[in-house]
Amino acid sequence: MSSLNRTCRRQQGMTFISLLVVLAIGVFFTLLAIKMVPTYLENFAIQEVLASVEQERSSRDLSRVRLKDNLLKRFQINGVYDFPRDKIKIEKVKGGRRILVEYEVRKPAAGNVYVVMTFSNSVVIPQ
Numbered sequence: 001m002s003s004l005n006r007t008c009r010r011q012q013g014m015t016f017i018s019l020l021v022v023l024a025i026g027v028f029f030t031l032l033a034i035k036m037v038p039t040y041l042e043n044f045a046i047q048e049v050l051a052s053v054e055q056e057r058s059s060r061d062l063s064r065v066r067l068k069d070n071l072l073k074r075f076q077i078n079g080v081y082d083f084p085r086d087k088i089k090i091e092k093v094k095g096g097r098r099i100l101v102e103y104e105v106r107k108p109a110a111g112n113v114y115v116v117m118t119f120s121n122s123v124v125i126p127q
Helices: 001-009 018-056 062-079
Strands: 088-093 097-110 112-126
Touching: 018 062, 018 097, 018 112, 062 088, 062 097
Parallel strands: none
Antiparallel strands: 088 097, 097 112
16 A cells, blocks of 8 residues: 555656647647638638629629729738739639639748648639
């Protein structure tokens, strides 16, 4: 029984090194979240713009160039500033036009390690 008491007294919690490891893992994931959350918020804004364009009747009559310009202006209004123009594709489909927005974002995590996020959003504008 005395050996059991000695073992229980020695096992009182985490060591300092294990606490540092847990903190390092927590800091790493916090830094990843800080880098990734703004990109996901921008993607959410892009989805909202596409949904609003899909519901507007006036967007049905616009040419491809005017529709693309309209989308880019709305992106800027909603806080999406560094969006490349060539990532918006407008193609004819049965029953209307499809707007496809596919893009990739690379954010540096640490040194030469990057976090890569790919997004693909599309809506169909009926004619």
